[in-house]
Amino acid sequence: MAKSRRRPADKFEERRRELAESALVTLGELGYARTTLREIASNSEFSHGVLHYYFSDKLDLIVFCVQLYKARCVHRYDAVVESSTTPDELLDGFLGKLAETIVEEAPMHRLWYDLRSQSMFEEALREPVRVIDQTLEDMVWRVVCRYAELLDVRPMMTPALAYGLLDGLFQLALHGYTAGREDALTTLQDEVRAVVALLFRDALETSAV
Amino acid sequence: MAKSRRRPADKFEERRRELAESALVTLGELGYARTTLREIASNSEFSHGVLHYYFSDKLDLIVFCVQLYKARCVHRYDAVVESSTTPDELLDGFLGKLAETIVEEAPMHRLWYDLRSQSMFEEALREPVRVIDQTLEDMVWRVVCRYAELLDVRPMMTPALAYGLLDGLFQLALHGYTAGREDALTTLQDEVRAVVALLFRDALETSAV
DNA sequence: AAGGAATCTGGACAATCGTCAAGACAGGGG
């Protein structure tokens, strides 16, 4: 119906993505509760009516935004994982990226935790949020597995456990950074270092020459 | 002005608390974004106009609710901490309470994480949320300290670290429970057990007879 | 160039929000 016949290609999809990118900026600034369709449109080069041409519904738009967010952030640590050849190099690189993303993508992280909270009240958000949560867990698990591999041990935890631990510290640091505490980033790095040191104590002791 | 002269006592404060309790129920069900003053009033025995007699503002009401929430949940683990005489007894009791509160106070926990997310976008919420966060950190720290004490070791972590680790796992379990995964509670308990076992490995090995 | 489909605009709609104020009700001190 609304889709292409003249434009067989994904001109339609392209504009959807373009509008969703605009929406993500607004959502990151204002959060879910305060974001309106008119505000989203005014931060783009289109009028507010066009949103209902590309999205059936406000929730349809937001769900699409959430999925778009996922696609962008999932491979954040892949380069570090692949290029590192020692445990320390991997840990340092990972912690660097961790602090970097809080500084440079803070609105997006705030939005993510906001939407994840909303998913507990809004049924329609639950499934897309679950998928992203799983993707993030995989992302963390790849780092942990590589770290254990470089230490020549097997990771003594589950993927969910690793994700839960890291996510709790990350969220705490994001709140601290948002509140203007400058030591939030280095504190996060120190904490993760401490946890890793404790969890991989055996391997780290035996590998120390 | 609005306060008491005839009623010198805290009849005024009493009703504020009563209305805030009603508001907490509604907030727990609907979340911050979808909760309206009329909905709050309709879940109480009063009309919607009375809310502006006891609260200057919607945010004033919600901030008061948040502080009321704190007062109720902070001493959740005190009995277990004080009555336990062995590390295992403390851990078991703590894990029991942990799962229990997810089941029996799920709406309140959902609301807490919702409001904490909102505080990243709403300046006025930041300070009361920070206070509660600190209180929760203290609550967790009392458990950790007691556990270490019963093991006759010093806890090898900071209060913020302990809180961040546990909160991440707790939040994950709350999401799982909300999504209807029945194993979320036992998974949480297993995960916490695993982390404690890893973090206190030395003490647990030497204390084993 | 012309026509039609795709795209976009801007205004209008009903619904709902927080807020407010005028008046009804209650109850205790004169």
Add this chain to the structure above:
DNA sequence: CCCCTGTCTTGACGATTGTCCAGATTCCTT
């Protein structure tokens, strides 16, 4: 007893929201 003050109800207000639609505009095919 009445009146004053604190308490509560009710209805209204302006603002804002998501949604919809009639028409203007653009763009491609023929």
